[in-house]
Amino acid sequence: MPQSELSGCKKRKRGERVFRFKIFGENGYPVEFEGSFKQNIKALLEYGHFDSNTGNGIPSWSFQLEVNRQPPLHIWLFVVEEPIEASLQLHCKHCQYIGWGHHMICNKKYHFVLPSKDTVSSLLNCEGEFNGEISCKDTLNLVQLQGHVMHGVFHSNGFGHLLCINGMEAGSNLAGRQIMEFWDRLCTGLRARKVSLNDDSQKRSMELRLLFGVAYGEPWFGRWGYRFGRGCFGVTQPMYQKAVETIQGMPLCILVHYLGTSNPHIPAIFSRYQILSDRSLVTLGELFRFMLEIKTRLPEGTGCSSDSGKAFETTCRWSPKRIEMATRVIVEALKRAEFRWVSRQEVRDAARAYIGDTGLLDFVLKSLGNHVVGNYLVRRCLNPVTKVLEYCLEDVSNLFPDQNGGGAMMMGNSKVKPRSYKMTRPQLMKDMLNLYRYVLKDQQPAINMGILAALPAAVRIILDCKYLVKECNGDLPWRGVGVGNEPEPKLKLCCTVTLRSSNTTSIDAAVTHSRHGQHGGMINMNKTTSQQLLPFECITLKNDATIDDLKLQAEKNFRELYWGLRSFVVESIANLQDHANGKDTVAGVLEVGRVIVLEGSIDQENGSLSSKEGIYERDPDDRIIDCPCGTKDDDGQRMLSCDICEVWQHTRCVRIPNSQQIPPIFLCNRCENEIIILPSLP
Incomplete structure (x- = not known):
């Protein structure tokens, strides 16, 4: 923070301090983060507006953050210090689910909350103005309420959990990316050790951990350093990695072969984005990644266009008329191949019967790859076996209906002249949702045939990996921690x-x-x-x-x-x-x-410390978990216990759907088999 601005903040009344949201938490704004987590959070709270109305030992601080100046937009950040004496739950379930149950219970938790607009409205005082002060009752409610823009909690030993973020789709003024960048600055600045989260993020009913896992090999939170932490239902990191690689490497030609007949949307979507791409899209991972890359460059209400004719506008020694003639000959040669893949040499040899200039043919063959000519998409790809370039024609005349007001395809006058194609954001989101549903989520009969049989299992494994962890500063806290400015060594x-x-x-x-x-x-x-x-x-x-x-x-x-x-x-x-x-x-x-x-x-x-099991984050309940999936600890998924041996198992693993209620009497397979083999009683 600039010294002049910092001095200005000190001169203002506490309730009037305003900090810039976009840099809040960076080193030096509002404080130099030079010590351990405990020291840094103490230094940060000195710049907050302390709530004097809070009682029962539950202090809180508020920070007013400026998001925009024009138009003016301010939000509030609340920090609630929750002592163990006032905690409603002694043990942290989030620590237990992520695998930190062996940690001791800390004396304090620090809740960082960006409340929603509705929550702030409920905290307004009688004059209709909110000055950042909340009562003791409001403090407790603030921690327990759902639907915050952001809610994260840190234990006093530096381990933390991101409990929720809600972006614009949930009614927030902030995008999910802005909220995550803010949270990441806090974690880095305060020198948190490790931070976990439960990845339930969705976009238009699409699970982002599956969508981004297929496209980028990591979840949406991966851009901020969050990686596999713990899998549910016994899923391990090697299993997760193998599942991601399986779906990423699924060839599009295989999907078209098995699913194209029953679902014509699939080959249409593949061809649509092959036209836009300047390289061959061979696998499902490449297609999803390309679609997400287009989405990042496509603001709301605009389109992304691909003009295939640009490939022929390059300055060269051949006239447009000769290029058009060579293009017509090559397309006709591919038509005679009856839409099968043929090698580059075979196409070149067929065209030489009409065009003697081999340099012209080479130029046009290079330019035609993955471009539309007339009613056909000229596809080009490298054969993975022979390592030879191959060409194929695909009829796309019915794939892009004419939409004059921002349509997808504008036809040229010539049957051979390459045509332009414009992608709109609504069309992109519709295609992405359809592809997500038809290929990844819907369990169609064809999906269990051949190589596609691995898809449903791989999808389920990825969706079962919800617990992510970021190692901010690791287990060794002295790295980068200063010892103050004291002259004494x-x-x-x-x-x-x-x-x-x-x-x-x-x-x-x-x-x-x-x-x-x-x-x-x-x-x-x-x-x-x-x-x-x-x-x-x-x-x-x-x-x-x-x-x-x-x-x-x-x-x-x-x-x-x-x-x-x-x-x-x-x-x-x-x-x-x-x-x-x-x-x-x-x-x-x-x-x-x-x-x-x-x-x-x-x-x-x-007396409260007589049992050492009671001082750790793990649940002191002595229940035994031994599920067929291999899980031995509580992973946050629904479970039930056998009425004889009292061993807990996942309801899903014993084939009880989540939509179905737990039966009043349940026997595990082991006890059921033992009852069967028991001799009959007289």
Whole structure:
């Protein structure tokens, strides 16, 4: 933020501060993000309008953001700090679904909310003006309400979840892309560790994770770095990748062969976009990608045109009359081939009986590829087996009805003269929706024949991969984190803790994949491993700090972060030399940047912390999940339990549709088989 503008903000009253939406969250606007997530969010909230009306320990802040100056458009960003004492749900279901159930429950959550216009209207005061202040009741309602323009939440350890975004189709003044760019700036600026989301985004009833997966090999959120996080119904990342590659590489000629007879829309759509493309569209992935690329260049209410005649307007040594004659001869030669694919050499040899100039023939053959001549589309592609260019004619006379007011095709006077073609945005969206329905979604009988039999399974796998994760700054928080502007030197150490169990000392095996290779070697610990480590935290100490100082500072940091560690006491350092004692300086026995594993225990006198299972994000319910699909943990999908063994399974995996209610009595296959083989009772 420019210094003059920043000074101006400081001079204004808090309720009058206005920030620019397009750069809010960038480093320096409104604050320099130099520390850890906990430090950065504290610095950001200092520039917000603090709500003095909030009670019950639920503070909130508001920021007024300017989207446009002309016409004027302002929106509100609310940040609600939710302490664990006021939380309606102790455990985070989003952490559990994404696979972070081993994380400890944090003391605080920070909700970032861009409310909808209806929500802001409901918060208006009696004078009809909203100044950014909300009451305690409104604060709770704001977090629980649905339909926000954006709602994201961060745990105080830097892990977060994007809960929803609603763009213009949902009535927002902001496009989905603008909202995501805003959220991404917040995550990057605050130095969040990892952020997850549940990808349910749709565009005109099309699932974007399927549409963009086929076109680009990644979901719509992939442009902001979100990748496969966890699959539902036992789907793994290799399965997801294979499914995407299967649909992307599906040849269009195969689809036309199997589906073209029963559905004439499919070959019409293929030909329509082959005309627009300056290269051959061979696979389904190439076609979807080309259609989406056209859409990005096609504003509302305009058209995209393709003038095939441009290929013949290039300055060359042949007159237009000679080019037209050579074109007519080549098209007639292809007609005699009865719409089958013929090699370039075969077409050239047939045309040489009438045109002796081989240079002219070569020029026209090169220019004709994938262009319309008269009522025919001259298709050209490379044979994948023989690696030879081949040509074929396709009759397109009935594919583009004449629409004088912005139609798709304008016929030339000559039967041979190439003609122009104009694509409108409504036509593009209609074609995309039809292609999505006919090929990807509708389970037609022909779709289960031949090579197409793999399509339905691949589509289902992609749709089952909804949980995405972006690694913003990773598990190691010291990368890029400063230690302040103090003149006194500081030590920076990366620490984590593990709790001593009643029967054995537990050091988690997760230390083996904590990227220690970046720091010169592995941590060597000869102890039983049975518990996962907490996310690493950066501890800053004075240059002359002792081991005892390190323990005290670590206790303070982890107690402030985690609800289950409020009575945590550090007892030892697992990977420290045995001869070191508490009075030794940290600089003398530990190198800067080293990963430190602190062992300790919790005060068992605190009744709420007597069960360690109750302090983790995972559901403390002891229910057993063992589904035929391979799922062992709750993935957020509908489940039911067997009335005998009480093992939970997906309703879909036991062939109970989501539209059908769960039966009052259910027996899994195992229990059902055991009942069958039991001897009859007397």
